[in-house]
Amino acid sequence: MEYEIFNLGDVSLQSGVTLPNAFLAYKTYGILNEKKDNVIVYPTAFGDQHVQNEWLIGSGMVLDPEKYFIIVPNLLGNGLSSSPSNTPPPYDRANFPQVTVYDNVMLQHRLITEKFGIQKIALVVGWSMGGIQAFQWGASYPEMVERIAPFAGIAKPWPHTFVVLNGMKAALLSAVGFDSSKLNQLTFADMRAVGRVYAGWGLSHAFYREELYREMGFDSLEDFVAGVWEDSFMKMDPHNVLTMLWTGQHADISANSSYNGDFDKALKSIKALACIMPGSTDLFCTPDDNEYEAKLIPNAVFKPIPSIWGHFAGRGINSADNHFIDDNLKHLLARSTNG
Structure with a gap:
């Protein structure tokens, strides 16, 4: 790159x-x-x-x-x-x-x-x-x-956007029991739940209802959530993500x-x-x-x-x-x- x-x-x-x-x-x-x-x-x-x-x-x-x-x-x-x-x-x-x-x-x-x-x-x-x-x-x-x-x-x-970003942040912080003194223990694997949370917000009801993920080569909803959302978020450094979430919320x-x-x-x-x-x-x-x-x-x-x-x-x-x-x-x- x-x-x-x-x-x-x-x-x-x-x-x-x-x-x-x-x-x-x-x-x-x-x-x-x-x-x-x-x-x-x-x-x-x-x-x-x-x-x-x-x-x-x-x-x-x-x-x-x-x-x-x-x-x-x-x-x-x-x-x-x-x-x-x-x-x-x-x-x-x-x-x-x-x-x-x-x-x-x-x-x-x-x-x-x-x-x-x-x-x-x-x-x-x-x-x-x-x-x-x-x-x-x-x-x-x-x-x-x-x-x-x-x-x-x-x-x-706007307030709702803030709440959505807060939900993503909470999914990550839960991995260390919401203990801010343990943030440096976070790993890439802890990003799995963040991807699952974002999966519900990134795309619309109609996208999922019409199963458009099949056009992307995924045979099931579970394959799509794991193959796109989990996979992409688990490639992100959790501390970088916390920084970007804070930037977005403010x-x-x-x-x-x-x-x-x-x-x-x-x-x-x-x-x-x-x-x-x-x-x-x-x-x-x-x-x-x-x-x-x-x-x-x-x-x-x-x-x-x-x-x-x-x-x-x-x-x-x-x-x-x-x-x-x-x-x-x-x-x-x-x-x-x-x-």
Whole structure:
């Protein structure tokens, strides 16, 4: 897996903790043009790394490397950027500091300005927690970001979203009897239950009822849950997962000194042209939540993805969903931001 590292030095986080020798792992696709105005930023989602974003990148796709310079920064805590699994003591494993989406975007801004000298971003796009980062980019840097396109991502964890993430966290903490002093005893095997919990939220009722997992090569529900959900989660470091869950639960675009918790004000401050695409059957980043947000963003269009793939309508698996996202992003990039 090829990627590059941007060293950030000692970073002061929103929590007040200084993370020493912090770094972002990132990958670029395409060439930055002379005017530096062909830039697309595509942050990663919970548990994902840059390779999981590549389904939307390619010749003829909306994120065409022959046309755009695409930067995919990896989320803090995902195992490639600074994470519990790759940070030396005293901030390793359960001792890794709490990082916010605001922290992530601030550090991505440093990458984009310090490393590349970029002043304008044509589009910030992302799925799920990548979508929250797209909203945060629009709120934190309204003059810099021309367009945002979150899909199956919300601008804060609404109460129900928080509860879902809490359930995933509880499944992991139960392995050590909810004893925070024993967190360093957690193993990859303890992630099995987290995968089982998420299996009920990632996809819709209709997906399971219509047994679409059979199209993915699974003969039974049990095979699917074990082969996809257990298997994918048991490959994740439990401390990285706890870090990313905390980031997701506290990912409010207004939770910073610019907006002081005024969520509506943060949304109204986004100047970017926005295309907001929830999955129509998403169970925990719901279209209702996104519709509220879209109404407050001055230049937003609300385009639910008509799909029974739930949250995973934005994951690049189902071709009809992929075409819908690709088409809407092409329309968004064709819209002028002048005037």
